Amino acid sequence: MAGFAWAGQSGAGVSTHLDDRLLFDGDECLSAPPDRPVPQTADGAEPVAVMPPDDLPAGYVHAASSLGTTLPLRAGALLDLSGAPWQPLIRPLLGAVHAAGHRAWLSGGAARDLVADVPLHEVQDLDLAGTVPPGRFADVTRQTLRAMGMSEFRTTITPSSLVCSVVRPKSNSRLIEYRGLSKGGFHFPVVGSRLAEDAEYRDFAFNALMYDVLGHIVIDSSGTGLDDLLGQKRRFTPQNVSTDPFTQAEVVLRAAKFALRWCEGSPLNLASVDLAPLKTWIAALPPALCQMLTRAQLNGLKTMYHRTIRASPQHQREFAARLPEPGRKLIETLIGGAR
Missing domain, CATH: 3.30.460.10 (Beta Polymerase, domain 2)
Structure with a gap:
């Protein structure tokens, strides 16, 4: 079976x-x-x-x-x-x-x-x-x-x-x-x-x-x-083995959701989490990840992102800046024109 x-x-x-x-x-x-x-x-x-x-x-x-x-x-x-x-x-x-x-x-x-x-x-x-x-x-x-x-x-x-x-x-x-x-x-x-x-x-x-x-x-x-x-630092170890760009983008989005929730404060305390495994995983994603998404998929991710992310745009950008390019570009695209 x-x-x-x-x-x-x-x-x-x-x-x-x-x-x-x-x-x-x-x-x-x-x-x-x-x-x-x-x-x-x-x-x-x-x-x-x-x-x-x-x-x-x-x-x-x-x-x-x-x-x-x-x-x-x-x-x-x-x-x-x-x-x-x-x-x-x-x-x-x-x-x-x-x-x-x-x-x-x-x-x-x-x-x-x-x-x-x-x-x-x-x-x-x-x-x-x-x-x-x-x-x-x-x-x-x-x-x-x-x-x-x-x-x-x-x-x-x-x-x-x-x-x-x-x-x-x-x-x-x-x-x-x-x-x-x-x-x-x-x-x-x-x-x-x-x-x-x-x-x-x-x-x-x-x-x-x-x-x-x-x-x-x-x-x-x-x-x-x-x-x-x-552990002393909450470690982000990606598990999903899918090669589907939308699924990969969802994992990046969820990383932002959890990291920004757990590190909230001013300034953003990203030192309290271990993003090393996440960064290694993101660095191996297709450089053109955003371009591989359909318009409907990207719009769906934007809706999901703005529904689940409560951190300030400044903190969102601080998190995005810590990621390798495919993840950084995706999060910046999802943030859009937020102020």
């Missing part, structure tokens, strides 16, 4: 496990997912791989309490945070995923901020990653919502990314987002990889961390995320 694809249609109604497609080695040459539904039982199947995170070296998986005696308590408090959009659903949903034979973990900013001891009320979103194919996740979520008396909430799947979202009724406001472990090498979106491969499609090692709230373990999928996050 090589992974899972999704053959549903956006806006075509409720997605189910019947929309999931099983992939084998050799399907990389296909232009679209094959008509191969995922079997509903494991009868007759022979296991050829272990369940994540057992696919990682032992040194990549840590008991949460070894990183701080209060970390398991903070994780529970985050799930139960009063007024948080995810609070009514998250514990029953994680239990249902586990009961279905799959795993799901806190990922992205939620896992990073939890480990970094950020005040819980500052955690804005709850992202999940796991082993469940998208259609099956929609099934499990819908059943959980029904059991919780929340049937009016919707579960959506974004075809271009296979991100599953639980959405409030008559609104685009999201309770949680989930995505399977990213897998590359196909001409369409695929999930179902190993944790180490998933880390290669995250932006930075500190954002490849995951937290298992059932077993209270911290998963460092890249092997350097904890050191990067908790």
Whole structure:
């Protein structure tokens, strides 16, 4: 087995496990997912791989309490945070995923901020990653919502990314987002990889961390995320192996977002972060990165940049000046005429 694809249609109604497609080695040459539904039982199947995170070296998986005696308590408090959009659903949903034979973990900013001891009320979103194919996740979520008396909430799947979202009724406001472990090498979106491969499609090692709230373990999928996050200087180690110019530009933008957030102050305190790995990565990007973006892509990046960057234009330019040319030119273009 090589992974899972999704053959549903956006806006075509409720997605189910019947929309999931099983992939084998050799399907990389296909232009679209094959008509191969995922079997509903494991009868007759022979296991050829272990369940994540057992696919990682032992040194990549840590008991949460070894990183701080209060970390398991903070994780529970985050799930139960009063007024948080995810609070009514998250514990029953994680239990249902586990009961279905799959795993799901806190990922992205939620896992990073939890480990970094950020005040819980500052955690804005709850992202999940796991082993469940998208259609099956929609099934499990819908059943959980029904059991919780929340049937009016919707579960959506974004075809271009296979991100599953639980959405409030008559609104685009999201309770949680989930995505399977990213897998590359196909001409369409695929999930179902190993944790180490998933880390290669995250932006930075500190954002490849995951937290298992059932077993209270911290998963460092890249092997350097904890050191990067908790070291004397917060280190920016790019992970994404994509050669797509838009994806590369997104990583540069997100570097600006995090660096300017963590180094805010007057003057800008960039001495508190280690940008050396980021600079090495940017220096290897195409010199004409900006010119390789379409007008629509560049406009989308500008919108994203001005929505997420809160630092003064002066601090934005100070950060841009520290980057090799492809990154510097991109950030200067995104800043535009800001004063």
